[in-house]
Amino acid sequence: MTAITPDEFRVISNYILSVSGIFIGEGKEYLIESRLQPIMHDLGCTSFSELYHKSKVDPKRIIEKKIVDAITTKETYFFRDIFPFEVLQHKIIPDIIDKKKSHNTTLSTIPIRIWCSASSTGQEVYSIAIILKNLLIDTSKYNIQLLGTDISNAAISQASYGRYNKFEISRGLAKPQIKKYFNREGDYWRIKDEIRSMVTFKRLNLLEPFIGIGPFDIIFCRNVAIYFTLDERQKLYSKLAGILDPKGYLFIGATESLTNDTPLFQPKKYLKSVFYQLKKIELKKKDK
Ligand SMILES: C[S@@+](CC[C@H](N)C(=O)[O-])C[C@H]1O[C@@H](n2cnc3c(N)ncnc32)[C@H](O)[C@@H]1O
Structure with a gap:
């Protein structure tokens, strides 16, 4: 070498x-x-x-x-650190739907906009798609915008193809879920079209400006900023704050914290999960 x-x-x-x-x-x-x-x-x-x-x-x-x-380190698996997915299913998605229904009764479909910003080979974003499919049953009543992006072309191609080997498929999924959401192709398992079609993938470098995407109700930015310098993390979280709905939700990795990186978000705890929401900016009297 x-x-x-x-x-x-x-x-x-x-x-x-x-x-x-x-x-x-x-x-x-x-x-x-x-x-x-x-x-x-x-x-x-x-x-x-x-x-x-x-x-x-x-x-x-x-x-x-x-x-x-x-x-790039592309380590990922289905339903990684399970709690974010539980809180999505039991609290966040139902809350988003209720709020949107009550604020805009004329909507024929309810928009749900979710971005996995370092989606690697797709397991994270497909885990979310599986949750939505389970929870919403008739997905045609909703305008689901589920975007997976990553800097790695190789990761995006695998995610987009939605095919996993024995090791990958065995990490985070129970046998009934594999049977329900994947088709066996020889030594591989491929995500079924009904789940694949819920997700759009594209290459996106988190260092570059976020053009042509958003706003989002939910952003997953897990286990990627750990590789960045403090300066890059600060810039990243400012950009995420700009593209997240004011009442939206941000998830970071289980071992990550925003405390030293940005004052823009505040942590919220629900059951065993921590997620972040934008701090409300207090308007000065003269601005009101
Ligand atoms: C460790 S994986 C995390 C995958 C997934 N978010 C999870 O938590 O399971 C980190 C991913 O971040 C991606 N990544 C690294 N630098 C990036 C950048 N500047 N912009 C977008 N993605 C990046 C890598 O390609 C890799 O797929």
Whole structure:
């Protein structure tokens, strides 16, 4: 395996930070070496400097996307940390529907807008789709907008295809759920069309402006900001605040906290789940 020099490590880790927000600190040379090696091999590069320069001059930024694909950690599973999904089912979705029904009796369908902003290979957003399908039964009465986005092309393609191997399908799903929502295809399980059709996927880098999406009633942004610097996390949460409905709900990962990252949200606890809502901005008298 080609070893990375300290200079190359500095240049490449800064490059990765600038294009994805992912911070790779000193001591993680092995991570860059092992994950980028296959790309170097495919491109015939003999050093990390060569790979960096090829990527920088690539007009279509294909190499950059390959580097990001390789460097991202895509760990995920169905109904991960179960509590957010329980609170969605038992409180949040019923509350959203009741409020929208009572505020706008003329609506023929009730809009429910949900965004999984780092949806990886799709398990998180399909878990939400399964909940909605179970809860709402006749989904045609609702205008469900369920969006899954991720920076990784590879993750988005798998999510969009909705196919999982034995290991992936066994994580978080009970046998009856597998039978009900997936079709067996040899050694794989593919999500049924009725669930697949509820979700739209697209590539989106959380570092870039959120153009053409939102507003959302619910945003899942779980287990992604942990890879960012404080500065990038602060920018991210400000942008999320701007795209979340004033009464909307934000979910972050079970081990994450917003306390030091943003003053814009306040935590709310329901049963064993914590979610966040926007703090109400007090208008000064002269602004009223
Ligand atoms: C550990 S997975 C979390 C998946 C899922 N949210 C969960 O909690 O199970 C992190 C995901 O964040 C994505 N990611 C990393 N940097 C990103 C960025 N700048 N914009 C969008 N997605 C990003 C990765 O590609 C990866 O799929």
